[in-house]
Amino acid sequence: MNTFGSFVFVIVVVLGLFESGHADLQMGFYSKSCPKAEKIVQDYVNKHIPNAPSLPAALIRLHFHDCFVRGCDASILLNSTSSTGNQTEKFAIPNLTVRGFGFIDGVKSLLEKECPGIVSCADIITLVARDSIVATGGPSWKVPTGRRDGLISNGTETLGPIPAPTSNLSTLQTDFSRQGLDLKDLVVLSGAHTVGFGHCSSFSARLYNFNGTGNPDPSFDSEYVANLKARKCKSANDTTTRVEMDPGSVRTFDLSYYTLLLKRRGLFQSDAALTTSSTTKALITQLLQGSIENFYAEFAKSMEKMGQIGVLTGSSGEVRKNCAFVN
Template sequence: MGYFGIVILAFLVAFLGSARADLKMGFYDKSCPKAEKIVLDFVKEHIPNAPSLAAALIRMHFHDCFVRGCDGSILLNFTTASGNQTEKVAPPNLSVRGFSFIDRVKSLLEAECPGIVSCADIITLVTRDSIVVTGGPTWRVPTGRRDGTVSNATEALNNIPAPTSNISTLQTKFAAKGLNLKDLVLLSGAHTIGVAHCSSFSNRLYNFTGVGDQDPALDSEYAANLKARKCKTSTDNTTLVEMDPGSFRTFDLDYYTLVLKRRGLFQSDSALRTSSTTKTYITQLLSGSLQNFYSEFALSMEKMGRVGVKTGSAGQIRKHCAVVNS
């Protein structure tokens, strides 16, 4: 290769490298040295008083990353300047909560170093810290995400896997984000904490195929208990049910035990039993240690946190998480 060829090649490598600016650990070490400590201190102060919020925040993170990547687009207000409805009002996100928590962290960071820390990074850091504070696993959170400027309700509806999803749909939607079946099993493990509204699975109890029947894939004894004690009518939209009864505030392996016993609340939980691959992953997790699960979960969370991120000159650093900079 001649001199000019080498120069051109070097230029292309440099150009592509800058265009694909990546996330890195300690991204804010120089620009906002106290950023991660501010986030952690706020989480430590408030999450112990509202531990259920940890589950809500990890769900927010998941829903954000599955629409246009992890860019904080889920935080944008209900309608844009053009009148389009944002992700917040899409059916999968109507029960998402924790927005004010993110806003309060953002206010602290803006006071410390204005215009430096993205809302997308705040979601990611707050999620990790909240799970840790409640006794769950930790994982690496490389930072440097920038905030998106587009949020679309239809995209949220089309991209976020529904609780009624079968294994084929789950595999397709995860693969579209660069996540495989192992990631599906591990990330589903977050259902070991938190609660769900009856309305998200009541069709399994009362009208599974439209003729007033029950989902045969749901353990009949468990279904009877849910009908008698929790979801007493098919129209109950308010009652909350523990997703991992008995240890819904403990990040453990019990969720997987329940799935194999046909006691996962959602069809998407039950779907993990219908693939030999995902069922094998579950069996392997249950035969291993809790620390092994934590380590594997950590890898999938970091992987998800990199989905479709905007870095370098892409996106922006929003001044207010709910509004695109003017």
């Protein structure tokens, strides 16, 4: 290669590296464009979460459901409109019990006043999920920012990627693998159920008619089944009652969810599935034998991975002015 050719080659490589680096997420992405952005998010969370203790679980679920469809691009926030001609993710069956949309809008409103058109809804979801768990005394994790908001939201796309509460381990493993997450991520991220609630309708078949047998799921602790039927899910058709995923510890981000799994008291079939494999059961045992700090560290690593699924950066997508509508 001649000198001029070498020079051009070097320039192209350098520019390519620059563009690639520019498009990556980064810590403190808004440090110059909106210096108070992350503090505004944190202050809003710290102000409102103490009065709404069930919201942290709802907000992390919102983040999870967003990232598993088209990546972490806030597509779950978009409303259906006559112009789109389709039902958006927000109104699809897997998301009908998802909450926290108004909370995200509240944060977005403050950020638009501070620095209009700068902070994406996708970054807000990710930051709020982290800060709300921290507000419960739970783990923190790194949230590099710079996500852009997606332009497309199609409800039919939720029916495959989002794991159902009735999923078995094989299905869960496939769903997570598609997102670049492994079995350890599956077990660790399921630990978020330590602060969550489940609707009776999501597991009533395990109480009343498992696999069409007319009997409870034999893998479900019989004493717990009787208790749930007597005090919580009194009908197989109950669609409104919510049950603590981690009874007695629902406001504390701890390891007791895993203890309940080994006692056959995980609410969802997808929870119970984590004990059906020697690999996942061993991971649960390792977490229980370790310190809470170890669990927090593992949870942080998995959340950081999840928060970077399919992100839009650079000139892709947009920064919405209103999280419910494309600009």
